[in-house]
Amino acid sequence: MFFVHALGSLWKRMGRASYAVLWSFYALCVAAVVIAHGVWGWKAWDWPVWISWTGLFPLAIAAGLAYWTYRTIPARTLLAFRQIESDDERPLIRDGVLGKVRHPRYVMFVLVAAGSFLITGYPLVLVSLVLIVIAFGAAMRLEENELRSYFGEEFERYRREVPAFFPRLRNRS
DSSP: OOHHHHHHHHHHHHHHHHHHHHHHHHHHHHHHHHHHHHHHHOOOOOOOOOHHHHHHHHHHHHHHHHHHHHSSSOHHHHHTHHHSOOSSSOOOOOOOGGGGOOOOOHHHHHHHHHHHHHHHHHHHHHHHHHHHHHHHHHHHHHHHHHHHHTHHHHHHHHHHHSSSSSSOOSOOO
């Protein structure tokens, strides 16, 4: 998502061909992780089994958040069609999960990475967790700038009312 928002004007010019570039980049990243594991080794930290079991909690929360997110956000938005292709009728979604947190997918991916690290204990997974947090922090800023320029004051009001990363579980009184 970082590259979708950082290079939005390039993707719009490329149209659907941009998907091939983005998926190729993703495949290279996955290959790099596999190669790094091969070079660095698959040695996990030796910690008590109960720590590994705690990794199920963030994964369960991420699964629930994924279900809620994918029921709330239209597929065209989830697959970045709206960022890449012209879409004149792009509404600001404020209901469902987006009424509780502005970036549910980023929260979900961080929870998956954290849970994966707790379960596996692999140092490389910890490194990827840190990189994910840094990349998503930058992507959130880029995405919010894009939304601010598209929706103006409507987005500013939404930004003030809904937290970016830590969901508000209760409505404001």
